[in-house]
Amino acid sequence: MARLQILELPEGVDDNRPPFVLVIDQYTAQRYVLGPDQPEPVDQFEHVAEKIGARAILAFEETIDIPANEITLSDAADGNVVRIRVEPDLEGFTEKVMAEVAKAQVEAIDAVRQARL
Template identity: 45%
Template structure:
C-alpha cells in the first residue's frame, strides 16, 4: 500500500508558507502511470512544489523520524544555547577589530 510523507524544503524570499514536496513510496510502476495526471492535480491543490513517487523500497526521510524512549513514547528534547562562550568570542573579535582600527589610524 502506498505511503505518504512530507519533505520540507528550504524557504525562499517570496514564500508565503514553507514549501514542501509530497513523497509517495511503496507504489507500483503501473500505479504511477495510471495516477500521473491525478498527482499533478493533487500537487496544485495542496500547494506542493512537486510530487515524488517511488516504487519498491521505502524512502526514509530523516526529518520525519520521531525518536522514542524505551516505553515507546516520543522523546522530547529541550535545547538551550550556551551564550556565555559566544559572548566572550564576540567581545574578543570586537577587541581585535578595535585594535586593527587603531593601528590603521596611526
C-alpha cells in the same frame, strides 16, 4: 499500501508558509487507457501538487525514509540516544487524492473529446 510523507524545504523570501514536497513510497503505478488515440500514459498526479500547495510530488516503488521526519534526542551523560519518528495521521487523505486524480482524468478525457470536435 502506499505511504505519504512530507519533506519540508527551506523557506524562501516570498514563501507565505514552509514549502514542501509530497513523497509517496511503496507506490504501485497504475496504467489507464483513455482511448486508442492516447499518445502517452496518464499522469495520475498531474496538477495535484498545485492543488495541495506542494512544490512537487515524488513517487517511488521502494520504501523511502526521510531523515528529516525523525527527531534524535540524546543525553550526553549516559550516551543513550532516542529516535522518534514523526508520521502524520493522514487517514482519508489517500481517498481524497485519488478522488482528485479521478476527477482530473475525467477532465482530461473531456478535453480530448472536445479537441476532436
